[in-house]
Amino acid sequence: MSNVSRLAAILGAAALALPLTLPASAKGPGASKVISMVDTDNDGTIDLKEAQAVAGALFDKLESDKDGTVDAKELKGRVSKKALKAADPDSDGTLDKTEFLALVEARFKAADPDNDGTLDAKELKTPAGKALVSLLK
Known part of the structure; x- marks a missing residue:
């Protein structure tokens, strides 16, 4: 397991333990x-590679x-x-x-409950999805 994957696993556990409250600034663009x-790749979903490219x-x-x-x-915000402290x-x-x-990866995984490796608009509208969106906007 790489250091980034190990850190993402730790952060993922921490992210799930934290309440997913978002700052007021998280009310930004809609999921679509x-x-x-x-x-x-215009497939109607976001995968981790796409999210990390935008995050980078x-x-x-x-x-x-x-x-x-x-x-x-x-x-x-x-x-x-x-x-921030947890990450x-x-x-x-x-x-x-x-x-x-690693924080983006942890939030991505938290927003992907079906573990299919992609996020659709419905998943981005969940509290975990909104937490990811707050990082990417």
């Missing part, structure tokens, strides 16, 4: 709009001070303080790209 923004580009955009990490200010295994108050992508 998110799918159209992320679904590069978003991380690069958010990481404004060019120190290789994002903090709560740079995340702009996408992650609660409690979720920060080195407890430095920031997420590097690997940690951020």
Whole structure:
């Protein structure tokens, strides 16, 4: 098991233990709009590879001070303080790209209860799906 997979498994367990309350800023684009923004193969669903590609580009955009990490200010409400702490295994108050992508993977898996490896609009409308959308918007 790779370090990213191991971290994603830990974060997934932590994500399931956390209440899936979202900041007010999470009320953004609807599920179908998110799918159209992320679904590069136009199959009507989002897979983990697509979600991580968008998340990686978003991380690069958010990481404004060019120190290789994002903090709560740079995340702009996408992650609660409690979720940031849970996703920060080195407890430095920031997420590097690997940690951020592991959080995306954990939220993706939490939003995929049928474990088919894809998320459709219905799954994105669940609390777990909305938590993922809050990271990708």
